[in-house]
Amino acid sequence: MPQKIQSRRSHKKSRLGCLNCKRRRIKCDESRPQCTNCIRHSITCDYLQVSQAGSSATSLSVSPESEFDNGSVSRVNSPAWNGEDSVQSPSLALDSASSRFDYLDLDLYQHYIAFTSSLMDTDEQSVHRWRFDMPAMASFFPFIYHLMLALSGLHKAQMTKQNVALLRERAHQHYNTGVRGLSALLPTANDDNCEAIYIGSTLVCLCYFAAGPKPGEYVAFSSSGGSEFFKLFRGVRLIIESHSDVLHKGVLASKKKVGEDFKTAEEIRQEKSEINDQYDLVELKNLISGRIGKDTDLGVVLLGVITALEATVYQLVDAPPGGGLATSSIMGWLYRLPAVFTERLQQKCPLCLVVFAHYIALFESEKALWLLRGWGRHVIGAIYDYLPDYDRQYISLPMRIVGYE
Secondary structure, eight states: OOOOOOOOOOOOOOSSHHHHHHHHTOOOOOOSSSOHHHTTTTTTOHHHHHHHOOOOOOOSSOOOOOOOOOOTOOOOOOTTTTTTTTOOOOOOHHHHTTTTOOHHHHHHHHIIIIIGGSOOOOSSHHHHHHHHHHHHTTTTHHHHHHHHHHHHHHHHHHOSSSHHHEEEEEHHHHHHHHHHHHHHHGGGTTTTTHHHHHHHHHHHHHHHHTTOTTTTTSSSOOBBBOHHHHHHHHHHHHHHHHHHHHTSSGTTOOOTTTOOOOOHHHHHHHHOOOOOGGOOOOOHHHHHHTTTTTTSSHHHHHHHHHHHHHHHHHHHSOTTOOHHHHHHHHHHHHHHHOOOHHHHHHTHHHHHHHHHHHHGGGGSSTTGGGGGGGGHHHHHHHHHHHOOOGGGGHHHHHHHHOOOO
């Protein structure tokens, strides 16, 4: 008796899948605005390109209504790069850029593992995260890998002072590719990928500083008013606030981040027998109280900001040189700034500029991360220019710390 031939099991064909999936001969789930396969491999999906063609948005993958500002992470030509040393790289498609790794990329990866990662923190557990855990996560989220290489390239250019233009150009290319992959994942942020988004957003902010001071950009304000860094920093804030419970598990478990509370200045003062007298902020408090009064709305805000700055200064006293504790403390002060202060600062309010000068001088501390160096002098120079002649006397301490004559 002839054997009955079993008919082929019916299945739904994907006839409208994106071109990337068709080229790779894999099934496309046709999810919009990007299919899952393209998101997983950090490549630009055809669906996304089509949706952008009919949109007036300037970002790559995030609409203007998104919590992530379209002038921040999603913009490839970021002001994180100044025009002096960097070479404007051509626009690279993600799928081609991701596959064109060469000996220079291998060298940058080796430099990251051997040097850059070890300088991002001081305690062994934290260094392990930078050196091993983050590269492991990059195997699932390639945009992390690109941003790691971008940071490594900027670090090597600063450390060796050789082939600077080449290293910055390659870092710029990896930065562009990493930013595209990160912004492609933002609309799908959830508990499964929020840690990767947080790490990617943090790396973008670090690249902003590592690229060096940019004319007209002064961290919390600019010559035009708004702050490009705050647009980038907004992504870190968003992820912390929406997924804080998840972020302190896994790779980031037991790691103190910029959104966490630190000890108050009074608590630290009670524990310490010796306070850094060289950075006494009493005169700054007296200036605020005498000029506008400690009970006025702005006076209350400024005195609160100075008290938080005191806590940051006291933490730096015990922090090991060049470590993540110092950097977390410094970034934590920025993270907790009240909106009214940043608004007045961006309006060039003299008293806010004076307070910010005392903060930005910490960037030149030997205990701050390497990528912050140079920014203190750059920002204080701008503050000096913006201040009225009479108020310049009140930033003599920060000027002395950064060596600004």
